[in-house]
Amino acid sequence: MSIENLIPLQGEEDSAHMMGRVHSTDSFGTVDGPGTRYVVFLQGCMYRCKYCHNRDTWDLDEGQIWTVEDLVQEIIPFHPFMEVSDGGVTVTGGEPLLQQHFVYRLFKSLHHLGFHTCLDTNGYVRKYDELLDALLRYTDLVMLDIKQINNEKHKDLVGVSNEYALKFAQYLAEENIRTWIRYVVVPGYSDDLEDAKEMASFVARLGNVEKVELLPYHELGVNKWEVMGEVYPLEGVKPPPKETIQAIANEFLKAGISVTGPA
Ligand code: SF4
Numbered sequence: 150m151s152i153e154n155l156i157p158l159q160g161e162e163d164s165a166h167m168m169g170r171v172h173s174t175d176s177f178g179t180v181d182g183p184g185t186r187y188v189v190f191l192q193g194c195m196y197r198c199k200y201c202h203n204r205d206t207w208d209l210d211e212g213q214i215w216t217v218e219d220l221v222q223e224i225i226p227f228h229p230f231m232e233v234s235d236g237g238v239t240v241t242g243g244e245p246l247l248q249q250h251f252v253y254r255l256f257k258s259l260h261h262l263g264f265h266t267c268l269d270t271n272g273y274v275r276k277y278d279e280l281l282d283a284l285l286r287y288t289d290l291v292m293l294d295i296k297q298i299n300n301e302k303h304k305d306l307v308g309v310s311n312e313y314a315l316k317f318a319q320y321l322a323e324e325n326i327r328t329w330i331r332y333v334v335v336p337g338y339s340d341d342l343e344d345a346k347e348m349a350s351f352v353a354r355l356g357n358v359e360k361v362e363l364l365p366y367h368e369l370g371v372n373k374w375e376v377m378g379e380v381y382p383l384e385g386v387k388p389p390p391k392e393t394i395q396a397i398a399n400e401f402l403k404a405g406i407s408v409t410g411p412a
Contacts, residue, residue, distance in 0.1 A: 169251030170212035171220070172205070172243055176227050182267035182290060184236025187224045191252075194244040195273050197308035198296065199382035200335055202370025206243035217254045225262065237265025237289070246270050249280050256287035265289050269331075271296070271307075272314030282324075291321055292362070294331045297339050298348040306338045315351070322355040330358050334389050334397060335366040345397040349404035360407035363398055365389050 170192035178188035190203065192212025205211070224238060231237050238259055245252050245268060256266045267290040274281065285291075295314050297303035303311035321328045330352055334340050352358050365388050374381040398408045 166216045166218060167251055167254045168214050168216050169220075169248045169255075170209070171215045172203070172212045174223070177230070178239060181239040181241055181269055182237065182292060183265070184234035185230050186236045186239045186267070187227050187231065189220065189238065189240045189255075191240060191242045191245045191248055193247045194242055194271070195247070195309060196244065196271055196296075199306055199338070200333065200366055200370070200386075202367070202373070203243065204370060204373045204377060204379070209247070217251065217258055220255060221258045221262070224259070224264070228262070228264065231264065235265070237267060239267040239269055239292075241269035244271055244273055246272075246274055246281075249284055253280060253284040253287065256284065260287045267292060270294070270317075272317035273309065274313055274317045274320075277320065285321075285324065285326055288326070290327050290329065292329045292331055293318055293321065294333070295348065295352075296333065297344065298351055299341075299344050302338065302344065306335065318351075318355060322357045325357050328355075328358050330361045331364055332361055332397075333364045333366055334394060335383070336386055336389050336393070340389055340393050340397065342396060342400060345400040346404075349401045349406060352401070352406055353404040358406065360409055361401050362409055363394055363401075364410070365394055 172190040172192040174190065175188040178186040181188050190206060192206055193209040194207050197207070201207075240252050240255065252268065259266055266288050268284075268288045269292040271294045293314065295311070295318065296307050297311060300311050303309075318328070318330070332339070332348065352361060366386065367388055371381050401408045
């Protein structure tokens with residue numbers, strides 16, 4: 150199924166009955182944005198990250214179909230928990246920007262109800278239009294994954310050029326949208342200090358990035374590949390040592406950028 154095939158599922162743009170494909174939800178997320186968050190994992194991704202810990206989110210025609218209205222009703226009871234922790238709702242995936250109509254309608258509804266909204270994306274944007282702008286108007290924070298600044302290494306690691314993510318980063322900067330950058334440190338793929346230095350220089354030039362979150366590679370998603378009968382591409386790769394994370398953090402700090410681990 151192509152990306153475009155997802156669009157008819159989403160119904161009319163202004164309908165609360167608009168539908169989207171949801172992989173799963175987590176009503177008490179603590180690592181995907183500020184505070185305690187209701188996290189919505191949308192179905193579908195065009196990247197093929199070798200370390201993907203959500204391998205079962207890739208297929209565009211899987212997942213459960215939800216209306217915006219039903220999802221909002223599901224989220225509302227959790228508002229008090231979010232309020233006391235300055236949390237909110239994060240939409241991630243998979244890749245949420247493959248279902249822009251759905252996310253736009255969801256964030257618009259949530260905003261009217263007083264929820265903080267966060268978009269966790271790999272930046273795979275192929276079209277810059279009014280819909281994207283409308284979605285971003287109701288987005289309080291973007292967490293953008295930049296997997297590798299070196300395009301050849303990026304393609305090797307995730308199967309797609311980094312031109313989409315870098316262009317989206319620049320667009321967020323032009324629009325002055327609050328942004329965090331997420332960088333997964335994978336031994337042998339994204340732990341080179343020269344790459345980190347180049348990435349830090351790129352991020353510093355953007356001017357709108359509050360911080361970079363360094364996420365050490367982990368092996369927690371391996372069993373999903375096994376359950377799906379697939380060979381895990383990073384078999385034998387171990388999480389990076391603390392010293393590597395610190396050395397990469399130093400490159401960002403030298404460029405004047407705040408760095409944290411998972412929030
Ligand atoms: S962008 Fe996320 S969901 Fe998509 S392949 Fe990469 S890690 Fe998996």
